[in-house]
Amino acid sequence: MNSNIAHTWEMHCHSDFSDGALSPQTLYDRALEQQLDHLVLTDHDTAAGFRWLTESGQLSDDLKLWSGAELSSIWQKRSIHVVGIGMDVFSDDWRAVEARYDHIREQRLERLLFVLRREGLSIDEQAVRDQAGEGTLGRPHIARHLVETGQAKNSAQAFKRWLGQGKVGDVKQNWPELERAVDDIRRCGGVAVLAHPHRYKLTWRKLDQLLTDFQLAGGQAVEVSCPAMPPELRKRLVDYCREQDLFIGGGSDFHLPDTPWARLGFYPQWPNDGQRLTDLLESGTLRVFSPDDRC
Numbered sequence: 001m002n003s004n005i006a007h008t009w010e011m012h013c014h015s016d017f018s019d020g021a022l023s024p025q026t027l028y029d030r031a032l033e034q035q036l037d038h039l040v041l042t043d044h045d046t047a048a049g050f051r052w053l054t055e056s057g058q059l060s061d062d063l064k065l066w067s068g069a070e071l072s073s074i075w076q077k078r079s080i081h082v083v084g085i086g087m088d089v090f091s092d093d094w095r096a097v098e099a100r101y102d103h104i105r106e107q108r109l110e111r112l113l114f115v116l117r118r119e120g121l122s123i124d125e126q127a128v129r130d131q132a133g134e135g136t137l138g139r140p141h142i143a144r145h146l147v148e149t150g151q152a153k154n155s156a157q158a159f160k161r162w163l164g165q166g167k168v169g170d171v172k173q174n175w176p177e178l179e180r181a182v183d184d185i186r187r188c189g190g191v192a193v194l195a196h197p198h199r200y201k202l203t204w205r206k207l208d209q210l211l212t213d214f215q216l217a218g219g220q221a222v223e224v225s226c227p228a229m230p231p232e233l234r235k236r237l238v239d240y241c242r243e244q245d246l247f248i249g250g251g252s253d254f255h256l257p258d259t260p261w262a263r264l265g266f267y268p269q270w271p272n273d274g275q276r277l278t279d280l281l282e283s284g285t286l287r288v289f290s291p292d293d294r295c
C-alpha cells in the first residue's frame with residue numbers, strides 16, 4: 001500500500017494553462033495555504049502559467065515558484081512524459097519549443113477529430129477549444145466534451161473507450177522523440193525528470209532500456225515518489241538511481257481538486273536513500289528565472 005503524505009515541495013502539477021482545473025493563481029494560493037515551501041508548475045508543453053504568475057500574479061515570500069513544464073515525447077512508439085524544472089522560460093529558445101508543441105497539438109487535434117468522428121462520435125471542434133480555453137489542448141478536454149454532450153458517462157470512461165493507451169484516440173505519432181524533449185529542457189537550463197515511470201506499463205527490462213536512453217539523452221532525475229506507484233517498483237527505481245547517479249524526484253501530478261489520490265503536495269514519503277532532486281534544486285546551482293531575465 002502507498003500512503004501519501006504532505007510535503008513541502010510540489011514538483012509536478014497542472015493548472016488551467018493545460019488540463020488542470022485551477023488557475024495558476026488559485027493553485028499557488030492553495031499551495032501557500034497548505035504551507036508548501038516550493039511549487040513547480042508543470043503544465044503540459046507550456047510554461048505560460050508560470051510567466052503569467054510571475055508577471056501578473058500575487059506571489060508570497062513564503063512560497064517559491066519554479067518554472068517548469070511536462071513535455072510530451074515518444075520513445076519506441078510509446079508516449080513518454082518528461083518534466084523539466086528551472087528552464088529559462090522567457091528565452092526565445094524556450095518560446096520556440098512551446099511554439100513547436102502548439103503546432104504539433106494543432107496537427108494532432110485534426111487527426112483526433114478525424115478518428116473519433118469516424119467512430120461515430122459527434123464532436124464540436126469549437127466546444128472542445130472552449131474547454132481548453134487559452135491552455136494547451138489535450139485529450140482530457142475532448143473527454144470533458146464527450147461527457148457534457150452525454151456521449152460518455154465520465155472522463156475515465158471516455159479514456160477507456162476511445163482516448164486511452166492503445167485506443168483510437170491515442171494519437172501520439174507527432175510527438176518529438178524523447179531525446180529531443182530532454183534536450184529542449186537542458187538547452188534552456190532546466191533539469192530533465194522522467195515522469196511517472198509506473199504509468200507506461202513497461203516490463204522492468206523495457207523500463208531499464210528507457211532509463212538508459214533517458215540518461216544517455218541527458219536526463220538527470222526520475223520520479224519515484226508518485227501516488228499509486230507500486231512500492232516494489234519504487235524500491236527498484238531508487239536502487240537504479242543510486243547506482244546510476246540519477247536524482248530521485250516525485251510529485252502529486254495534481255490536476256483537479258477533490259481527487260483524493262492526487263492531492264496537491266501529497267505523495268509517498270521520500271525513500272531514505274538516494275540523491276534527492278529537492279537537494280539539487282535547493283543547492284542553488286540552478287538559476288531561477290524571472291521576467292527580468294528577458295533579453
Ligand code: AMP
Binds near residue numbers: 137156
Ligand atoms: P494529452 O496531453 O492530450 O496527451 O493527454 C494526456 C493527459 O490525459 C494526461 O496528462 C492525463 O491528465 C490525462 N489522462 C491520461 N490517461 C487518462 C485516463 N485513463 N483517465 C483520465 N485521464 C487520463
Ligand code: MN
Binds near residue numbers: 014
Ligand atoms: Mn494531464
Ligand code: MN
Binds near residue numbers: 070081195196
Ligand atoms: Mn504525465
Ligand code: MN
Binds near residue numbers: 013014
Ligand atoms: Mn502531469
